[in-house]
Amino acid sequence: MTKDKNLKNGAPEQVNLEKGTPVKGTLGEALRSQGVSRRSFMKFCATTASMMALPPAMIPTIARALENARRPSVIWLSFQECTGCTESLTRAHTSTVESLIFDSISLDYHHTLQAAAGHGAEEAREVAMEENYGNYLLVVDGSIPLDNPGYSTIAGISNLDMLNEAAKGAAAIIAVGTCATYGGIPHANPNPTGAVSVKDIIKDKPIINVPGCPPIPVVITGVLAHFLTFGSLPELDHIGRPKAFYGQSIHDRCYRRPFYDKGQFAETFDDEGAKKGWCLFKLGCKGPTTYNACATTKWNNGTSFPIESGHPCIGCSEPDFWDGGGFYKALSMPTVDLSQTAAYAAAGAAAAGVAIGLMNRSKKNTSNKIHVKTTLEDLKK
Amino acid sequence: MSEIEILSWARGPGLQIATVIFVAGVVIRIFEILLLGRKANLAEAKGSEMSSGLKTMITRTVPDKTTFKRSSVTIVAGYVFHIGMFISFFFFAPHILFFKDLIGISWPSLPGAVIDACAVISIIALLAVLVNRLTNKVMRFLTNFEDLLTWFLTFLPLITGYFAFHRIGFTAPSLLAAHLLSVELLLVVFPFTKLMHTFTLFLARWYNGAISGYRGVES
Amino acid sequence: MNPAETPQFNIHAGNEFTWNVKPILHEIRHALQRFLDNGETSIIDLRSIPLAPGEEESIIETLGRGEVQARLDVLGASEIYETKYTGVWLVTHYNDSDSIVSRFIEVTEMPDVLKSQREDVVHALNALVTELGTDKT
Structure with missing residues (x-):
């Protein structure tokens, strides 16, 4: 796979997901074997294009690409989060078309959604990581506490350790939700757990930020669809968000x-x-x-x-x-009590002004007093 | 520091620092001027100081003919700039919200298109004054660093405001932050430069009028 | 409170359109012209355009209904009909709980998804052969 990760300029990059994926065969084959008709597939592609905010003219390209896409292994890690992102995503799942996207990935670890629990669950993660080393997609929701690793652990492993370990073999990381992307609510002042985002920790992997509290479900699936379709990262903005969804205010x-x-x-x-x-x-x-x-x-x-x-x-x-200074405070309003600041400043300055003014006066008076008029006599001396 | 963090700083601590310097600076300077005091005038008053002073504050708004002829560009462009800036400063809805938060009262706003037009006119007028200053030999000779600095710092909030309004080139948070920071910069240098004319103008005019009034002559 | 007194809440934008209804209709007009001139087909994704509540409906209402309509049973339903402007089709895809998942305006002779697809025909032929092969008569 391509090693040159040049995330900062937001350029799309190739991430090879083809080697070593656990499920053999292409998405097209998998769908046909499930009895999904070509018409259904075309509908799926049209909806996917709409979801990815791509122009409808791209539909044939998407169809061709999806036909030949291979199912990637996905490992989903949840750290300091509220499960709102997963809730949002599973709501997207109610739609038949979007659920096809989930059928087309192999979600190997997601501790809220998976059936396995305890050691079985962790083993599934380890096996998936080993078998698909270098090729799996890592999805992260939630922030990572740095103050004390004990603030948030899974199976006794701190979030930081688990992220570092899982990131090593990942082809790319999708940070889902504002917590994973920018620290979110755990990171809010005064940030008691020392929460940070994924990109604060992982520097050597491509990261796609999908922020939102929660993100729009089709934006999450749209990013997954983009991966499936093109095997590459979508074009990102300056803070790592796919431009297709976050390009306009x-x-x-x-x-x-x-x-x-x-x-x-x-x-x-x-x-x-x-x-x-x-x-x-x-x-x-x-x-x-x-x-x-x-x-x-x-x-x-x-x-x-x-x-x-x-x-x-x-x-x-x-x-x-x-x-940001309060949800109900208009953007053009100061976030601080400026009138109080101004009042204190004015009061203090008034006192200072009077003092300085009086000092100026006394200076003038003193200089007037010590001023000696020069007389003709003086000049004669 | 991300653009949102810069914006938060500009809306909070930055604004606070700028306000303290601005308010304190202006108040101290005005007190200093007021406390300078005047020597008792031993001559008998031949008219009212107050009424003549107040009248002059208004009458001096109209330039006399010879002055107008001599520096018509400065006067026309100057007026256009000040009026345009006044309108876009005081009648843009987001600005009114700022004042409402500050002093608790608000007033009706003008539509975005009107504000936009006023800002553009102000920007053009401001450029006209600069060109005039640099092309006119006498003006150029009299121009010092402070003149150019204050011009630039006045120009900045207008141009950043225009860019933020139309969202040109950068993301909205960066543009908004740039606009706020430029205003804060203006506030910080305000009390220490000729920008103080915003306040001293009226003191000076009143004093001019009052002198004439005392002597019983037309000011 | 009788129904007449029920307050109107802000789920409508009055009778004012945002700026997108007319331009979309004009875009369709241009697309139709291009289709006539050189056979170029177009698709407009209605979900990629900011529309106020009721505006999508108002576009659809303006386009009206024409001679052809079809209902597809593919991953939930899909409804396709030609509008009263021949050559302009409305394609609406639903999921299995009948929510709209995507909606397109297509300017073409017939939307591709209506045609029998080659892959499905191959599948059909195989199925028919199997069916006949097992038929003893």
């Missing part, structure tokens, strides 16, 4: 944007503006600084997204969204 794709431009805002959650569906900027919407696909992909099988339901965006796919 919520604000730029928001259907309420025209109200922002016209200066029509909801001032409270129940005023006339709120009822008319006006812009939620004044109620603290972080849409302008948040990059995610909510405004187009939406949630719950395309039903709606927070802004459509009348709630401002909280910016959950951005680093440190939890510490």
Whole structure:
């Protein structure tokens, strides 16, 4: 596999998933053997293209690639997390088409979803890692505590050790959720566990960040589909997110944007503006600084997204969204009590000003006093 | 430091530091000026200081004919810039929210397109003053470092604001952070440069008017 | 509270369209022109465009229904029909719990997915041969 990992410029890179995958045969063969018709497959490809935010003209390419894709082994590690990401993903699973994507990977370890428990579960992980060394996909949700390894362990192994060990043989890592990507809620001030993200620890592997609290399910499956289809990382932005989903801000794709431009805002959650569906900027919407696909992909099988339901965006796919000065504080408002600062500064300065002014005066008076007029007599001397 | 962290800093501690320097600096300088005191005028007052002073604060807003002829570019572009900046500064919805958070009151905003137009006009006017300053021989001779510095620091918030508004080139958090930081820079140097004219202008005009008023002559 | 007094909540954007309804309809017009001129087919993914609640419906309503409609039973249902503008098709894919998973507007003679697929025909032939082979008569 290609060793040159050049993540920083966001360039897509080749990751070879073909060698040593446990399940023989291509995805096309696997689907046909399950009795999936070509029409079904075409529907699957069309939906996958839509999911990956690729233009429909790409559908034939996707079909060809998926036909020949091989099932990769996937190891999923959950660290300091709330299982919300897995919940989100399994909701995606209710759809037949998306479930095909899960049929097309071999999920060898996921301690919430797998049937095995205890030693059996850990053994499954070890076996998968060994058999697919260098080729498996590592998915991580949750942050890693560095203050004390005992804060979060699995089978007595600290999160840090497990991540380091599993990352060694991974072809690539998908960090799912804001905790794994940027530290998330555990990392929020004052960060009691010393939580850090995957990319803070792993430096020598390609990492795809799929942030969100939780991420949109089809974004998770879309990234998996991209892997299956092209065997490479999607194009990433400057903080490691796939551009296809995180390329545009919520604000730029928001259907309420025209109200922002016209200066029509909801001032409270129940005023006339709120009822008319006006812009939620004044109620603290972080849409302008948040990059995610909510405004187009939406949630719950395309039903709606927070802004459509009348709630401002909280910016959950951005680093440190939890510490952004409050969800209901408008972006243009200071995060600190500036009026108090200003008042103290003014009071202090007024006192200082008076003192300095008086000092200036006394200086003037003193110099006036010691000033001796030069007389003609003096000059004659 | 990520762009979001920089933005958080600019919205929090950065703003706090800038505000302390700005408020303290301005207040101290105004107190210093007020406490300078004036020598008792022994001549008999021939008119009111106050009314003449207040009147002059307004009348000096209109330039007299000869002055206008001599430096028409400075005056026209200067006015256009100040009015444009005033509108985009005080009537852009996000800015009003900032003031509301600061002083507790708010007022109606203008549509984004109007703000945008005003900002563009201000930017053009500001460029015009700079070109005039550098091409006019006398102006150029009188120009010192502070003039260029204050021009640049005034220009920065406008141009970064324009870029943030249109989201040009960079991500939204970086643009917003750049805009805030440029404003903070302006606030920090404000009390120590000629930018103080925002406040001293009125003191000076009043004083000019008051002198004339005391003497009973037209100011 | 009688129904007339029920407050209207912000799940609609009034009667104002966002800026995307008209452009999509024009895009379809251009696509249709290109199809006539040089036979170039186009697909528009309706889920890739920001639309306010009700706008997708309003596009679909504008396009209306034409002469052909088909229902496919593939991984859940799929509904395909020609709109009242011949050559413009609406393809809606559902999952098995009847939620829409993707929706496209296709400008073509007939969406590919409607045609019998070669791979399936091969499979069908094999099945038929097997069927006849086991038939004793």
